[in-house]
Amino acid sequence: MAHSPITPLRRAVSPGSRAGSPYTVLVVMCAGYFLVLLDVTIVNVALPAIGSAQGTDVGGLQWVVDGYALALASLMLTSGTAGDRYGHKRVVLTGLAVFGLGSLGCGLAPDVPVLVAARVVQGLGAALLLPGTLAIIGRAFPDSAERARAIGVWAGIGSLALPAGPLLGGALTDGLGWRAIFLVNVPIVLLALVWSAAVVRESRGEHAPPLDLPGLLLGGLTLLATTYAFIEGGRSGAASPGVVAAAAVAVAALAGLAVVELRRGDDTAMIPPSLLRRPAFAVANTAAGVMNLCTLGTLFLLTLFLQSVQHRSALAAGVALLPLFTPLAVFALLGGRITSRIGSRAPAVTGLLVAAAGLALLTRADAHSGPGLLVPAFLLWGIGCGLLTPAVVAAAIAAVPGERSGLASAVNNTARQTGGAIGIAVAGAIAGLPTDPADFLRGFHTVTLGSAVLYTATAVLCTCLLGERSSAGRGNP
Template sequence: MCAGYFLVLLDVTVVNVALPAIGSGLGTDVGGLQWVVDGYALALASLMLTSGTTGDRYGHRRVVLAGLAVFGVGSLACGLAPDVPVLVAARVVQGVGAALLLPGTLAIIGRAFPDPASRARAIGLWAGIGSLALPAGPLVGGALVDGLGWRSVFLVNVPIVLVALVWSVVAVRESRDSRAPLPDLPGMLLGALLLFAATYAFIQGGRSGAGAPQVLAAAAVAVVALLALGAAEIRRGDTAMLPPALFRRPAFGAANTAAGIMNLCTLGTLFVLMLYLQSVQGRSALNAGLAVLPLFAPLAVIAPFGGRVTSRIGARLPAAAGLLCAAMGMALLTRAQPHSAYPVLLPALLLWGIGLGVLTPAVVAAAIAAVPEERSGLASAVSNTARQTGGAIGIAVAGAVAGQPAHQGHFLRGFHTLALGSAGLYAAGTVLVLALLPGALLPTRGK
């Protein structure tokens, strides 16, 4: 389960390092590269909520094994892709596998260790291995791209998946609850349509302009899908993929909005940052991966301590501090120029990374604490989905704002605009969490 979780999180960051090599190898522009990243993120965000319910109903072992197999097939197809459309389609397959796999890993661990103390240690190991995936992504990706080419970033997953698949067949017992509600298929399909249409509108808007007919059509589809999704979830009630009653809790809405802002700004800016480091500054893939290590290392180091602080004083102050720290880091990125030395970038990356390390456990804990205990699993899934959705939209917006790295002046102006906009969103998130999150992290007991 730890291996599966590690691979899912690794693929969130590892591909960013390979983007310039993919672009030159397959002859695509920034719009194509956005789809390479977002194909995975959109499938993951669209299916995350319903895959957990599917595991409850039909068996987590079955769903996790299917997820591992689909992820492995998608990784192999990515590594062999002859062109960008095939690569994007394979990335969607990877994302489907990741969505099937991710919720079940924790559910299986919880059932495999019924003793509370053993379960806590097992979950701590699972979380610790997962937290290493984010800083490992740029380093592993950079080394693989420089040494073996961009295809190796995907092909390296295949043997790991095979080992995890065989091991899971042997070691994992099935668990299911035939009384669990059926998956919310209308909600899943409408949510997927909303995300894909909105992402297409942003990416195509960056290529063709906001007034292009296909952009306006995609935006209209997104609006209709949003309205239809709201109506469908209200009609389904408590068994909905996104139960409306949860979002009437101000703290729950604030926590998930902050989580969405976090990934929207982080993954969007990271997409442009990696293009800046390699296509503008001319760094190698490994050098670029090393350069962003101060951004991701604090997540692995600070997040556990941030979790302890949050459990003692509540989520409001840690979340606000994390958002403000990240905002200052983003604002400092506006100092980046084509020939800026690394010390110019380092304070921005450190502040940004420290902010994320403090913010991440705070927003997750706040979302879970805002709902009744029996809905904590759903609250965690919604928080994950909010982050993945924010990341997918952020990448689409970032590429549209920055444009092509070959147009260096326009690209840098777009990079600076994106950094300032992200700093502003983080600042707005600070006001939101200070206003709506409770001072103490007390779980809600009532319905």
């Protein structure tokens, strides 16, 4: 009997397909997770090269970064439900394929609009891929102790993507050009796609709720309109008709989202309303959003500062950022142990205040600042965020009933991605491009000082509303 060319692929994604070793599954899922996080940071050091080659302004560069972040934030919650409903293997394979196509499109893009569109495709693939990797690892390791160790490996590999992004991005940009930071994904994705199809067994939830498509569309529209208003406000002024219209759309979409989610109720809403009424859950996700709003917004300007104001190469800028990303990765792992012992409040508050001190130091940075200022600032900033990240995740999970822990983690991740997308838009609108270094530095200092103040205010909020122990209040309103 003749077989069609897609018969092997159909067999690979069928529920009865043969599974590989759990550790083989772990390796290939970690590879996919690594790529997703790598593309959060790898692009930043290539921004000056992209701007020079494509002749775009700061708004264009913001969309290059935010195209990925917006798609990732908008689809994150829904993709987890899609995996439960349609099968995590199918969703992960689809995510890998979409991410690979987006990477190829970015590498071949002839202009900025096409590059931004390809970045959106990349982000959609990443959003499909990210929640499914953890779900598949959980199914591959039924023993709780082995599962915990496997998840630790998964988290550690993800942490390595943070310092690897600027370093690899700088080396590829200087050596092969900015397109290489995207094209390098393609062969890795192809290998991961074939390998995943061969070794991962299909799995799905037994009672998966239907997809919340109205919530998905209204949430995405809210985030898109908000980001557009900030980016275009920086270009044409806050009172321009396009910015006013975008702000009105954002408010209307947010109001519509609230109405839709309240009507759907806890069982089918994308974000169950009852969870948002829990103060500890709300403040944990607020802190997560603030963390990325300040971190990714400042990082967007920082890479422009290092290359366009201090005239470093892309690789030198990537090396200069290692004191920021290396402790962030290391302390994210250590912070998890600290949080498990003493609870979320102390690490979260300490992390926010330490990061605020690092950002405050950057208000003194100028064209001649060297390691004596930058290294302590980056170390404090990175250590603070490393302590904060596991603390806010643990606090969000501890604030809800045990059976909603997966959803709590997904909401926390979405809050971080949403904060990052808006932070990039706000920071770029304030500082603009460094064509006038003095004017850019004033904007850069405004962003760093504002971030330090916002971190400090969030620390006060966490002090008041987070429980002393990460397990405190689980399941309580």
